[in-house]
Amino acid sequence: MSDVSLETIVSLCKRRGFVFQASEIYGGLAGFYDYGPLGVELVNNLKQEWWKAMVREHDNIFGIDGAIIQNPKLWEASGHVAGFTDPLVEDTVTHKRYRADHLAGKDTNNIEELTELLKDKKSPDGNPLGPVRTFNMMMKTFIGPTSEEEFEPEAYDVGGDKYTGPIVEAVYPERYLIQYDPTGLAYLRPETAGSIFTNYDNVRETMRAKLPFGVAQIGKAFRNEISPRDFIFRVRELEQMEMQYFIKPGEQEKIYQEWRDFAWSFLIERLGIDEKNLQWHEHDDNERAHYAAAAHDIYFKYPQGFKELWGTHNRTDYDLKAHQKVSGKDLEYFDEGSRKKFIPYVIESSVGVGRMLMAVLVDAYHEEEINGEKRVVLKLKPELAPYRVAVSPLLKNKPELVAKAKEVYDMLRKEFGNVMWDDNGNIGKRYRRQDEIGTPYCVTIDFDTLNDDTVTIRNRDTTEQNRVSVSSLAPHIS
Ligand code: ATP
Numbered sequence: 022m023s024d025v026s027l028e029t030i031v032s033l034c035k036r037r038g039f040v041f042q043a044s045e046i047y048g049g050l051a052g053f054y055d056y057g058p059l060g061v062e063l064v065n066n067l068k069q070e071w072w073k074a075m076v077r078e079h080d081n082i083f084g085i086d087g088a089i090i091q092n093p094k095l096w097e098a099s100g101h102v103a104g105f106t107d108p109l110v111e112d113t114v115t116h117k118r119y120r121a122d123h124l125a126g127k128d129t130n131n132i133e134e135l136t137e138l139l140k141d142k143k144s145p146d147g148n149p150l151g152p153v154r155t156f157n158m159m160m161k162t163f164i165g166p167t168s169e170e171e172f173e174p175e176a177y178d179v180g181g182d183k184y185t186g187p188i189v190e191a192v193y194p195e196r197y198l199i200q201y202d203p204t205g206l207a208y209l210r211p212e213t214a215g216s217i218f219t220n221y222d223n224v225r226e227t228m229r230a231k232l233p234f235g236v237a238q239i240g241k242a243f244r245n246e247i248s249p250r251d252f253i254f255r256v257r258e259l260e261q262m263e264m265q266y267f268i269k270p271g272e273q274e275k276i277y278q279e280w281r282d283f284a285w286s287f288l289i290e291r292l293g294i295d296e297k298n299l300q301w302h303e304h305d306d307n308e309r310a311h312y313a314a315a316a317h318d319i320y321f322k323y324p325q326g327f328k329e330l331w332g333t334h335n336r337t338d339y340d341l342k343a344h345q346k347v348s349g350k351d352l353e354y355f356d357e358g359s360r361k362k363f364i365p366y367v368i369e370s371s372v373g374v375g376r377m378l379m380a381v382l383v384d385a386y387h388e389e390e391i392n393g394e395k396r397v398v399l400k401l402k403p404e405l406a407p408y409r410v411a412v413s414p415l416l417k418n419k420p421e422l423v424a425k426a427k428e429v430y431d432m433l434r435k436e437f438g439n440v441m442w443d444d445n446g447n448i449g450k451r452y453r454r455q456d457e458i459g460t461p462y463c464v465t466i467d468f469d470t471l472n473d474d475t476v477t478i479r480n481r482d483t484t485e486q487n488r489v490s491v492s493s494l495a496p497h498i499s
Contacts, residue, residue, distance in 0.1 A: 024324075266369070
């Protein structure tokens with residue numbers, strides 16, 4: 022259902038254990054969320070589905086899992102230190118900060134254009150706005166005990182002389198990082214792509230890969246968003262599923278289209294998202310990231326409107342060229358056919374796990390009336406649902422029913438893994454609870470089961486109930 026409100030989704034997520042505010046008992050922290058027991062199951066299923074479609078089903082795509090903190094030179098070479106910015110504007114009275122493009126209502130990073138658009142505008146609190154500035158979104162961190170607060174320079178004697186230089190060099194001369202920056206400054210990666218580029222040649226060599234080939238990664242990334250909002254849509258700690266596809270220059274147009282098609286059909290066929298809730302958005306010159314020559318996003322109809330879910334980008338040879346230049350490592354590819362060396366082009370497919378989770382929840386959410394009774398149901402694809410099936414004894418105070426139900430539960434658990442034991446409340450309540458978390462099937466063990474080894478299996482979407490034998494249960498659930 023696409024017209025569900027954000028509040029409804031947030032409340033369902035909290036009530037049923039999909040998503041909690043991070044450090045909620047301390048008042049939370051803007052832009053950070055924790056997944057609960059159901060959320061982590063659903064997210065794991067989404068990631069697995071992507072990994073299957075992307076890595077396991079392509080014999081020329083290989084996975085990696087890179088470190089979150091990399092040598093800071095990586096982010097200089099990639100252009101993130103200089104260019105990973107968002108336009109910021111400040112309320113001159115409250116000093117609250119806003120994304121200038123959001124206030125201006127236009128997707129652009131062009132400072133002059135934003136200044137012009139905002140010249141007669143006030144802040145949401147009705148105060149004058151300051152000048153539009155750029156704000157770097159990379160999160161900083163410091164490696165090793167390097168900060169001056171932690172060490173008294175006088176305490177270290179270097180070669181008999183009192184040391185007066187940067188303290189870290191005296192204490193940890195062997196550490197590489199101090200040669201780069203005496204403060205130990207490093208960044209939490211703003212995108213997973215970075216370590217894919219730095220491992221391009223390692224993967225090519227170890228996997229004896231020939232162009233075209235891809236490298237895929239699922240992992241956390243961090244962005245110091247000026248105004249995190251819309252629940253898990255815009256957060257400061259996010260998870261990305263990215264794949265960089267290395268190709269011969271000249272093949273970019275066709276391959277770009279193929280990866281656009283891949284994303285579109287993955288959402289519809291593998292996640293079951295309704296095509297009506299998706300649309301394409303092409304970036305114009307002002308919107309495109311510093312590395313991209315072309316960018317097409319798939320927008321999903323979130324409660325706050327159509328917004329970016331999945332990006333396909335033509336990054337050209339920008340990244341490998343930049344890393345070759347700064348690292349000094351030869352990243353050219355030798356093409357045996359043409360006997361020529363060149364830097365490969367890159368087509369990128371990049372999607373956020375949290376935005377995918379939110380899209381799937383919004384799309385699956387339905388409110389229905391059945392026989393005069395209202396119900397909330399998550400019509401998730403069975404393979405994605407946190408629980409594939411719930412097993413219940415009709416009455417929880419009848420040991421013979423409970424024992425038989427446990428037998429069925431153990432059998433199904435061996436088959437499917439994610440099976441829920443549910444003996445709380447009456448059967449009607451159990452069905453409603455399972456509908457709300459998207460469990461596709463409920464199996465009930467009653468007194469007849471003890472005589473004829475049949476159970477009731479109830480289908481979440483049709484609410485139909487059928488009697489089937491325990492031995493033929495599994496195929497009904499698959
Ligand atoms: P936006 O324009 O919404 O800030 P972006 O164009 O900067 O996103 P990319 O750099 O292309 O995003 O990142 C790839 C994907 O990562 C996005 O399509 C989105 O799904 C996800 N993503 C990016 N930023 C965030 C964020 N702050 N919170 C959650 N997901 C994000």
